[in-house]
Amino acid sequence: MTEDVRRVFRMDNEVLAFRFTATVSDRTSRTPRERLTDAARLKMWLGATGLDVTDVSPTDLIDAVELREAIYRIGSAIAAGEQPESKDVRTLNTIAAAGHAKAALEHERAGWHLTQTTPVSDALGVLATDAIRILGGPDRGRIKNCEGPGCAGLFLDTSRGANRRWCSMNTCGNKVKKSRITAS
Ligand SMILES: [Zn+2]
Known part of the structure; x- marks a missing residue:
């Protein structure tokens, strides 16, 4: 691997689907950042997630982005207390049904076995x-959208008081704290 995964992607979300x-980061900023810029990047992200595929x-990549955006829109609808679009739900269910991955416990961790014929759609x-x-x-x-400036990333608020506001304390939470310090 030539590039360091953690420099290219944000891998710190606890929920796989939200990771x-x-x-895409800075979704509501003027310059959203697409990190799945080509098929090689998708392969890289999948590999870093334990879903190793040889060819993408x-x-x-088009299928992956379609799935990703459907998940994002459904999650954001739920966070806003709204009904998700049925088109997005259909996309999600169709892609879930097409996969043939098998869950496996390996070295005390959950993993997946993909088929050799359709590994990417399995992933x-x-x-x-x-x-x-x-x-x-x-x-x-x-389920919430991050309140970090321009972020709007999805996260699952598992805090006891259900009062978490940022997708990650290390990135968005810190940005907000720093801007408060410079403002005061
Ligand atoms: Zn955020």
């Missing part, structure tokens, strides 16, 4: 299934 949506085609199926688990799960009321 995937974080491959430009079509796979996307894992992401879609994780999204369904969160978006339709008992903690769906804790």
Whole structure:
């Protein structure tokens, strides 16, 4: 691997599906940043997530981005207390159903086995299934959009008081704290 994954992507979201949506950052800023700029980047992100695939085609990248944006829109709708678009729900369910990954416990950690014939759609199926688990799960009321400046990234607020405001304390939380210090 030539590039350091952590320099290219933000990998700190606890929820796999939301970590995937974080491959676009600064979503509500004037300059959103797309980090899945080509098929190689998608391969890199999947590998860093434990979903190793050998080849990723430009079509796979289009499918991945479609899934990612569907997850983002559904999550944001839920965070706003609104109904998600049925088109997005269909996309999510179709991609989840197309995957043939098998969960496996390996070295005390959860992993996945992908098929050799459709590894990328299997990997996307894992992401879609994780999204369904969160978006339709008992903690769906804790899904939030980050309040960091320009961020709006999705996160699951697991804090006891349900009062977390940032996708990550290390990035957005720190930015807000620093801007407060310079302002005072
Ligand atoms: Zn954020």
